[in-house]
Structures are given as C-alpha cells and as structure tokens.
Amino acid sequence: MIRTHRLTPYLFVAPMIALLIFIFGYPIVRIFEFSFKQVRGIDGPWVGLRNYELVLNQPLFGEAVMHNLQLLLAVPILIFISLLVSVMLYERVAGWRLYRTIVFIPYILAVPIVAVVLKNVFQFNGPLNTALRSVGLDALALDWIGAPSVALWTVMMVIIWREAGFGIVLFLSRLLSLDEEILEAAELDGANWWQRLFRVILPQMRGVVEFYAVISVITMLAAVFSYIYMIGRGGPGTSTMVIELYIFNFLTRNSLPGVASAVSVMLFLASVVLIFILFRLRSNAMEADLA
Amino acid sequence: MSKKTGLSRRDFLRSAVALGAGGVMVGALPALAKPARHPQSALLQSRPTLNMWWWGEQELPGLQRWLDRAVASYEGAQINTLLQDTSVVISQFQTAAAAGEAPDIQFLWNGIYHMESVWFGYLEPLDGLVSQEVLDKSGATALSFYEGRQYRVGWYPIPMVHYYNKRLFDQAGLDADNPPKTWDEFLNACDRLKSAGITPYGGGIQDGFWGEWFFGQSLVQSLDSPSDAINLFIGDLDFREPRYHECWVRLRELVDLGFLNDDISSLELYPGIDLIVTNRLAMGLSVGTRVPADNALLEGDLGVMIMPVFGEGALAGKPLLDSQGLGISSQSQHKEVAADFLEYINQREWLDAMWEITGWMPSNSDWDSSVIEDPLVAKIWNEWNLGDNIAYVPNLMPAQFWTDAMFVAAQAIIAGEMTGEEAGEQNARIAQEWRDFNPDLVENYQIWAASLA
Numbered sequence: 001m002i003r004t005h006r007l008t009p010y011l012f013v014a015p016m017i018a019l020l021i022f023i024f025g026y027p028i029v030r031i032f033e034f035s036f037k038q039v040r041g042i043d044g045p046w047v048g049l050r051n052y053e054l055v056l057n058q059p060l061f062g063e064a065v066m067h068n069l070q071l072l073l074a075v076p077i078l079i080f081i082s083l084l085v086s087v088m089l090y091e092r093v094a095g096w097r098l099y100r101t102i103v104f105i106p107y108i109l110a111v112p113i114v115a116v117v118l119k120n121v122f123q124f125n126g127p128l129n130t131a132l133r134s135v136g137l138d139a140l141a142l143d144w145i146g147a148p149s150v151a152l153w154t155v156m157m158v159i160i161w162r163e164a165g166f167g168i169v170l171f172l173s174r175l176l177s178l179d180e181e182i183l184e185a186a187e188l189d190g191a192n193w194w195q196r197l198f199r200v201i202l203p204q205m206r207g208v209v210e211f212y213a214v215i216s217v218i219t220m221l222a223a224v225f226s227y228i229y230m231i232g233r234g235g236p237g238t239s240t241m242v243i244e245l246y247i248f249n250f251l252t253r254n255s256l257p258g259v260a261s262a263v264s265v266m267l268f269l270a271s272v273v274l275i276f277i278l279f280r281l282r283s284n285a286m287e288a289d290l291a
Numbered sequence: 292m293s294k295k296t297g298l299s300r301r302d303f304l305r306s307a308v309a310l311g312a313g314g315v316m317v318g319a320l321p322a323l324a325k326p327a328r329h330p331q332s333a334l335l336q337s338r339p340t341l342n343m344w345w346w347g348e349q350e351l352p353g354l355q356r357w358l359d360r361a362v363a364s365y366e367g368a369q370i371n372t373l374l375q376d377t378s379v380v381i382s383q384f385q386t387a388a389a390a391g392e393a394p395d396i397q398f399l400w401n402g403i404y405h406m407e408s409v410w411f412g413y414l415e416p417l418d419g420l421v422s423q424e425v426l427d428k429s430g431a432t433a434l435s436f437y438e439g440r441q442y443r444v445g446w447y448p449i450p451m452v453h454y455y456n457k458r459l460f461d462q463a464g465l466d467a468d469n470p471p472k473t474w475d476e477f478l479n480a481c482d483r484l485k486s487a488g489i490t491p492y493g494g495g496i497q498d499g500f501w502g503e504w505f506f507g508q509s510l511v512q513s514l515d516s517p518s519d520a521i522n523l524f525i526g527d528l529d530f531r532e533p534r535y536h537e538c539w540v541r542l543r544e545l546v547d548l549g550f551l552n553d554d555i556s557s558l559e560l561y562p563g564i565d566l567i568v569t570n571r572l573a574m575g576l577s578v579g580t581r582v583p584a585d586n587a588l589l590e591g592d593l594g595v596m597i598m599p600v601f602g603e604g605a606l607a608g609k610p611l612l613d614s615q616g617l618g619i620s621s622q623s624q625h626k627e628v629a630a631d632f633l634e635y636i637n638q639r640e641w642l643d644a645m646w647e648i649t650g651w652m653p654s655n656s657d658w659d660s661s662v663i664e665d666p667l668v669a670k671i672w673n674e675w676n677l678g679d680n681i682a683y684v685p686n687l688m689p690a691q692f693w694t695d696a697m698f699v700a701a702q703a704i705i706a707g708e709m710t711g712e713e714a715g716e717q718n719a720r721i722a723q724e725w726r727d728f729n730p731d732l733v734e735n736y737q738i739w740a741a742s743l744a
C-alpha cells in the first residue's frame with residue numbers, strides 16, 4: 001500500500017477550492033468592502049458606516065423591507081397550491097400527464113414575457129376587467145396595477161401563478177417516488193383518503209416541502225426583481241418598491257455602488273440568518289422524529 | 292494610467308474586429324453613393340481605430356442605418372460602433388471610464404445624464420477640439436455646458452410638446468386652430484370636452500415617464516432660469532414654497548375635476564399617447580419625434596401646443612427643447628480624429644441623410660428645412676428648434692429625485708393618494724436625502740447653477 005502525505009488530498013482539491021473562492025468569495029468580499037466606501041465608478045474613499053446609516057434612516061428602505069415581508073405571505077399559499085395540485089395529479093386522474101405539463105409551463109416562461117402579458121391583462125380597461133364588467137362584476141374590476149393599494153397583491157398573484165409550477169413538479173416527483181406498499185398497507189388497514197394523505201403521504205413529503213419553503217422564502221426576499229421591474233418599477237408611488245429594486249436604483253440610476261453594496265450586505269446577512277434558522281428547525285424536527 | 296506593452300487581449304480583439312469590419316467595408320464601398328471625406332492631417336491618414344458607443348435606434352428607427360453609412364464612408368478612421376441598451380447607457384460608460392477603457396466617442400443624454408461624467412473627468416471639453424461653428428449650430432442646448440466649456444455636440448432634437456386632437460376639438464365645438472394658451476382657457480376646454488363625452492386630458496403614467504414630462508413642462512412655469520431648478524435640488528430654493536409645487540397642485544386639480552383618462556395609472560407612456568392619435572383622448576403630453584407619424588395617422592388633424600400657462604416665472608409659455616448628443620472621452624487616444632468625425636456627421640450631406648433615412652430632423656440649425664412638407668413638422672422646427680426655446684429642466688434632476696420624488700409624487704397624485712402640498716413636502720425631503728447621499732456632487736451642482744443663471 002502506498003502511503004501518502006496527509007496533505008496530499010487537500011492539494012488535489014486545492015485548485016477547485018481556489019476557483020470557488022475566486023468565483024464566490026471575491027465578489028462577496030468586494031461587496032463588503034464597497035459598503036464602507038463612497039464608490040464612484042469602481043472605487044472611492046472610506047466612509048465607515050455612513051452608507052448603512054443613510055440607508056437605515058431613509059423611509060423608502062423601510063417601505064421596501066415591509067413589501068418584501070408582505071411578499072412572504074405568498075410562501076404558504078405557494079406550498080398549499082403546490083401540495084393540492086400535486087396530490088390531485090398523483091391520483092392519476094385521466095390526462096394527468098398533460099395537466100402536469102400545463103401547470104409547469106408558466107415556470108419555464110421568461111419572467112419578462114409573463115410580466116408583459118399579464119400587465120396587459122391587468123390594465124384598467126384590459127381583458128380581465130372587460131370580462132368582469134361584461135358579467136356585471138364591476139365592483140371587482142380594480143385598477144390592478146395602477147392603484148397603490150392593489151398593485152403589490154397583483155404582483156404577488158403573478159409570482160404565485162408562475163412559481164407554483166416548480167412546487168407542483170417538485171412535490172409530484174417526490175410523490176411518485178413514495179413506497180406504494182405503505183399506501184396499500186394503509187388502505188388495507190382501512191385508512192380513508194384523508195387519513196392516507198395526512199398520516200402517510202404528507203409526513204413523507206416533509207423534507208421536500210421544507211426545501212421548497214426555503215427556496216420560496218429566498219425568492220420572496222431576493223429574487224422578485226424581474227417581476228417588480230417589469231410590472232411596475234416600484235410604482236405606483238412606492239407601493240411595489242422592494243429591496244432588490246432599491247439596490248438596482250442606487251447601483252445603476254443613482255451611481256452609488258457603495259450604498260447599493262450596503263443594502264446587498266444587509267440582504268445577504270438577513271437571508272443567511274433566515275436560512276440558518278430554517279435548517280436548524282428542520283434539523284431539530286428530524287432529531288425529534290428519530291427519537 | 293498604466294502604460295501597456297506588447298499585444299494585449301484587448302488590442303488583439305480590437306485588431307481582429309477592425310480587420311473584419313474593414314473587410315466588410317471594402318466590399319460595401321462601391322455601393323455607397325455618398326462622397327467620402329479625405330482628411331488632410333497626417334494623424335488622420337494613419338487611419339486609427341475608434342470605438343463609438345451610441346444609443347438612439349430605440350427612439351428613432353433608422354438611425355442605425357444612417358450611422359452605419361456615415362461610419363462606412365468616413366475615411367479618417369475605422370469606427371467600431373456599439374448600440375447600447377437603454378438601461379446601461381450611463382453606467383456602462385462610467386464603469387468603462389473608471390477602468391480606463393472608455394470608448395472614444397460616447398452618446399450622451401443631456402444635462403445631468405452626462406454632467407456627472409464631466410465631473411468625474413471622463414469627458415473631454417470640445418472647445419478648440421471641434422470647430423466652433425459646429426459647436427454653435429449643432430443644437431446641443433445650454434445644458435451641455437459646465438464652467439463655460441461645452442461637452443456635447445447636438446445630434447437630433449427632442450422637442451417637448453402638448454398634443455391635441457383637432458377632430459375632438461371640433462366635436463366639442465372648440466376652435467381647433469386656437470388651442471388653449473392659459474390655464475383657465477385649458478380648464479374651460481377640458482370642461483367642454485368632458486361635457487361632449489370626450490376624455491379631455493391624460494396619457495399613461497404606469498412607467499413613470501409621463502410624470503417626468505408633466506413635471507418638466509409645468510415646473511418650468513414657476514422658474515426664472517434653469518438654474519432655479521438646480522437651486523431647488525441643492526436647497527437654495529424650497530419645494531415647500533407654493534410657487535415651486537404649484538405644478539403638483541395643478542395636476543391634482545385635473546385629477547379632482549375628473550379630466551384625466553380613467554386608465555392613466557395602468558397605461559405606459561406611448562400607449563397613452565396613442566389614445567390621442569386614435570381619437571380617444573383630446574389632449575396630452577408628447578414628444579416631437581412622434582409628430583410626423585402621428586399626424587399622418589390623423590390625416591393632418593393633429594395639433595401641437597405649448598403647455599397652457601398658470602405660472603408666473605420668466606420661462607412660462609416658452610417651447611421646451613431637449614436634444615440628444617455625442618461627446619468625446621477624455622481617455623481617447625484619438626481625440627482629434629473623434630472630433631473630425633463629429634464635424635463630418637454635421638456636414639450638410641449627412642444632415643440631409645438623417646432626414647431621408649429616419650424621417651426626423653437633425654438638431655443642427657444649418658440643416659436645410661425646406662424639405663419638410665408637413666406644416667406641423669415645419670412648425671416644430673421653426674418654433675421649437677429655431678425659436679426662443681428653453682432647456683428641459685428634468686435633465687437637471689438628480690437620478691435619486693427622479694426615482695424617489697418625481698416618479699412617486701406623480702403616480703401618487705394621480706392615484707388620489709397625495710395632494711400638491713404633500714408632494715412639495717416630499718420633494719423637499721427627497722432633495723435633502725439626495726444631498727445627504729451625494730455630498731460630493733452638491734458643490735458641482737452649485738457651480739453648474741451659477742453658470743446657468
């Protein structure tokens with residue numbers, strides 16, 4: 001047997017680790033550095049915590065944070081819809097493969113296309129309101145994207161419509177991998193459909209549901225920019241301003257990369273904390289299950 | 292700047308592009324009808340390669356064709372052009388300049404949209420570089436100057452106008468040859484139109500640009516000089532004074548009187564203008580570049596007017612003119628050649644070619660406008676381009692004020708969620724926030740205001 005130095009394996013993986021540090025580590029370090037500078041162009045003078053102070057004192061930043069938190073309400077809705085539809089498809093109703101494809105289509109459409117089309121649908125005198133008025137439902141013909149009190153909910157609907165496709169396919173693939181013998185055993189033991197769903201199926205899906213929840217939370221916090229930008233650019237007024245758009249405005253429109261970096265750092269840290277909490281909860285739950 | 296030795300990757304790519312483009316150009320040369328220019332200086336005869344980043348095809352279809360022809364027939368240099376995306380015109384140039392990689396010639400929007408690059412030292416003053424005659428006649432407007440030095444050559448004009456539909460005016464019994472000039476006349480016209488079942492005024496504000504146009508055309512009525520606008524941003528004047536938020540009060544007045552189209556909040560700018568051209572809206576904000584096509588669609592029943600006057604500032608009631616332009620990077624190794632190209636495209640044949648190819652006029656006052664057949668377009672040339680025009684003040688607006696104050700206030704007022712007075716308070720607060728975020732720019736703004744006064 002050939003004996004190797006204990007550091008030899010590390011040397012083999014060192015190039016890949018260096019590459020990963022360069023790809024992921026370097027930008028993060030630079031963003032942290034920028035957040036303490038008043039950057040014009042690609043560098044600038046050190047200003048300490050000034051960027052953080054300015055951002056935290058700006059009411060618009062608070063509004064953006066609140067809107068992101070409001071969008072988190074979409075997460076349980078997404079999970080519920082995805083579970084409902086995937087379980088229905090799992091029952092293998094006639095044509096379920098076709099339905100599976102149909103519900104996944106929104107997810108593979110590019111967000112700008114989805115946003116432009118739905119923005120047209122949601123116009124005050126657009127197809128949706130025309131249809132509502134034609135059946136006497138004038139009170140429901142809202143200014144979906146033009147009224148500040150409604151616009152964020154409209155954006156949320158669009159996000160749910162598109163993102164649910166991923167959840168459905170994810171859950172369905174987990175359902176299709178379940179051990180059918182357990183379900184048959186439950187059925188032989190006299191469990192009805194609801195009992196099988198809540199006592200057998202859902203407990204086995206816990207892992208994938210938690211994974212989807214984490215992904216959805218990250219989406220609502222840090223990946224809704226394309227929806228927001230394409231639908232209303234933060235408006236009407238400030239009603240759909242979110243943290244990502246706030247960062248975008250400071251980076252590209254206000255030419256203040258330092259401020260944009262400060263907000264990015266805060267968003268990054270908030271996401272890390274949130275993900276840590278979610279994984280911790282999951283870990284505790286798994287330990288409890290094993291016990 | 293560090294000195295490079297050997298053949299860098301950038302030089303290699305540049306040479307490859309130049310060779311490729313040169314090959315294409317050699318093939319295309321015989322087909323070119325326009326006479327080529329023969330630059331005299333030894334520098335030009337060495338035929339350097341220049342990079343030009345530009346924008347404009349997005350708002351003036353055909354400009355790419357015009358530029359391709361101009362570049363191909365210009366013998367002083369090989370010019371590689373790059374059409375920029377709208378969202379990165381400024382940031383792409385500034386980032387490249389910060390890295391020492393700026394193009395030789397850069398498209399520049401007017402006012403603050405290029406002035407920050409002036410302050411960062413990325414742009415070269417054109418005085419003494421481009422001929423004074425071209426600088427004077429190119430139509431760059433006063434907002435291209437800083438401390439008495441000019442940084443842009445005008446390219447094509449953007450007259451800011453108000454549209455009105457003559458057919459709808461006739462239907463409401465209004466005199467289509469005499470559109471309203473004062474605010475009272477305007478409100479009276481709106482009332483008559485509304486009584487006739489016609490939506491009087493509006494457009495589409497969903498993307499925010501209608502708000503900019505309204506703010507630009509109405510705030511100016513309360514100003515005595517473009518420098519007043521800068522003074523509002525730097526805090527020497529105050530948006531909370533009634534005079535300086537009267538524009539918002541007037542907008543709210545239109546909302547309260549029910550004169551705006553009901554879908555203004557959910558429509559974008561251009562679909563909103565289309566309402567006027569399709570006889571569904573009587574009056575609204577627009578831009579001169581649309582006039583030839585829109586008047587043709589309305590078979591001559593389109594009218595243009597200056598925004599009816601409510602303000603008492605010295606600038607009230609005057610036509611607003613903006614223009615697109617080009618400048619030269621301070622990092623260019625071939626500034627004289629770049630200047631020569633800017634002079635070249637301001638020659639008569641290329642000014643005429645712009646009209647022929649794009650259907651829109653160049654901003655150079657030397658252009659022979661006798662080719663204009665549409666009297667409405669001729670009116671714009673004579674009154675907006677050659678007349679006693681004033682600069683478009685939103686070009687003095689800091690970007691943060693655009694996104695956080697103007698965009699927000701205009702939409703909130705139209706949604707009925709903000710009054711004119713509240714908009715004044717909000718504008719003053721955001722102006723203060725901008726000063727807090729950009730202490731390094733305030734002094735530059737002060738100098739700029741002094742030179743514009």
